[in-house]
Amino acid sequence: MAKSNGHRGDTGEPEDTMELPLLELPGTHTCNDCGECCTYLAVEIDHPTSFEDIEHVFWYLTHRDVSVYIDWEGDWFIEFRTVCEHVTDEKTCGIYEERPKICSDFSWNECERTTRERAWKYHFEKPDQYFDWLREKQPARYDKYTKARRKQLEKRRAQQTEEAEPPAAAEGDVQAGA
Numbered sequence: 001m002a003k004s005n006g007h008r009g010d011t012g013e014p015e016d017t018m019e020l021p022l023l024e025l026p027g028t029h030t031c032n033d034c035g036e037c038c039t040y041l042a043v044e045i046d047h048p049t050s051f052e053d054i055e056h057v058f059w060y061l062t063h064r065d066v067s068v069y070i071d072w073e074g075d076w077f078i079e080f081r082t083v084c085e086h087v088t089d090e091k092t093c094g095i096y097e098e099r100p101k102i103c104s105d106f107s108w109n110e111c112e113r114t115t116r117e118r119a120w121k122y123h124f125e126k127p128d129q130y131f132d133w134l135r136e137k138q139p140a141r142y143d144k145y146t147k148a149r150r151k152q153l154e155k156r157r158a159q160q161t162e163e164a165e166p167p168a169a170a171e172g173d174v175q176a177g178a
């Protein structure tokens, strides 16, 4: 399980969590010298079905340190690899009592490091990985998307050519300097 904004159907009730000391963790505790769950954030996104949705995933994946994954329940998430400002040098929370609710709801005994299970079923770090997955798993949607994309590129190229070419002189126009 990854630290994410969860599922839309959640009740908002906190799961069982273990309250950890602010700065000192027992050396044997799983969280000791880890801090992994404070190095990213994941936000649930709509399942990409339309041309626009797929273009959005394409756009997300053109960014460094941004990935998209599908979890074991089939829900989609965008993940940003970015370290929280409040992680201490000891890899603990510097604002433990005031930390956001999502942090206090996150249970260390369900995290990937403890369970040794990946949070995701499919993980995309580059557009090609996503498009390969789409072609294999949703071929009809992939075909529809690629056709629409081809049309979009043709239109874009035509517009660029039009902009690059000077307007044709109308019949009867007087040449400058004539």
Ligand code: SF4
Binding pocket: 030, 031, 032, 034, 035, 036, 037, 038, 107, 108, 109, 111, 112, 113, 114
């Ligand atoms: S909850 Fe998991 S990821 Fe976070 S610090 Fe503890 S062991 Fe590491």
Ligand code: SF4
Binding pocket: 037, 038, 084, 085, 086, 087, 088, 092, 093, 094, 095, 096, 099, 100, 103
């Ligand atoms: S607020 Fe604390 S628990 Fe939450 S991500 Fe930052 S360092 Fe981690």
